[in-house]
Amino acid sequence: xxxxxxxxxxxxxxxxxxxxxxxxxxxxxxxxxxxxxxxxxxxxxxxxxxxxxxxxxxxxxxxxxxxxxxxxxxxxxxxxxxxxxxxxxxxxxxxxxxxxxxxxxxxxxxxxxxxx
Amino acid sequence: xxxxxxxxxxxxxxxxxxxxxxxxxxxxxxxxxxxxxxxxxxxxxxxxxxxxxxxxxxxxxxxxxxxxxxxxxxxxxxxxxxxxxxxxxxxxxxxxxxxxxxxxxxxxxxxxx
Numbered sequence: 001x002x003x004x005x006x007x008x009x010x011x012x013x014x015x016x017x018x019x020x021x022x023x024x025x026x027x028x029x030x031x032x033x034x035x036x037x038x039x040x041x042x043x044x045x046x047x048x049x050x051x052x053x054x055x056x057x058x059x060x061x062x063x064x065x066x067x068x069x070x071x072x073x074x075x076x077x078x079x080x081x082x083x084x085x086x087x088x089x090x091x092x093x094x095x096x097x098x099x100x101x102x103x104x105x106x107x108x109x110x111x112x113x114x115x116x
Numbered sequence: 117x118x119x120x121x122x123x124x125x126x127x128x129x130x131x132x133x134x135x136x137x138x139x140x141x142x143x144x145x146x147x148x149x150x151x152x153x154x155x156x157x158x159x160x161x162x163x164x165x166x167x168x169x170x171x172x173x174x175x176x177x178x179x180x181x182x183x184x185x186x187x188x189x190x191x192x193x194x195x196x197x198x199x200x201x202x203x204x205x206x207x208x209x210x211x212x213x214x215x216x217x218x219x220x221x222x223x224x225x226x227x228x229x
Binding site for chain 1: 147149151153157158159160161164165166171172174205207209214215217218219220221222223225
């Protein structure tokens with residue numbers, strides 16, 4: 001079974017600075033998807049960014065980018081120019097690309113605080 | 117932008133009572149899911165649903181849980197006889213295809229007393 005590990009329970013960053021959240025995963029599959037979801041205090045789950053494992057190029061979405069290292073099974077999220085609104089719980093998630101309705105497997109999350 | 121909507125946003129129920137949580141997935145999506153998150157813990161998969169039947173379910177999804185798509189728009193999760201440990205945020209989600217991004221609703225917070 002696949003597992004996702006987020007080794008940083010809490011992180012903090014100064015406003016306008018850059019922060020990197022770590023995520024590693026364990027799988028025997030070669031084709032899969034990786035995601036970062038943001039959960040603000042409202043507890044809604046909001047998609048931040050998505051990466052297909054077959055793509056070598058790292059995904060970027062405005063101030064958010066990932067460092068995807070397939071061989072190392074690492075998928076970190078970099079937030080540039082941090083804003084107060086970025087304060088939230090961030091979850092890394094894995095999804096198999098095998099046929100069928102495969103579920104997301106989540107890590108335990110990293111709580112990010114942004115300091116003004 | 118289309119979104120997944122869930123009702124109620126918060127429900128308090130007595131232990132042993134039946135609860136139905138409702139969801140309206142994004143209209144053209146074909147795959148539907150329920151996840152739950154106990155306070156302070158990670159999000160856990162409960163069940164996935166496609167073509168009017170369950171595709172996959174986790175160990176959590178035991179006989180007291182059921183899902184249904186009673187019409188063309190709603191997707192419901194029923195808990196037959198609630199227990200204290202069922203207190204959690206329940207997220208409905210949907211995706212267009214099986215490999216696509218899964219979009220979540222805002223959650224239904226269930227408190228069992």
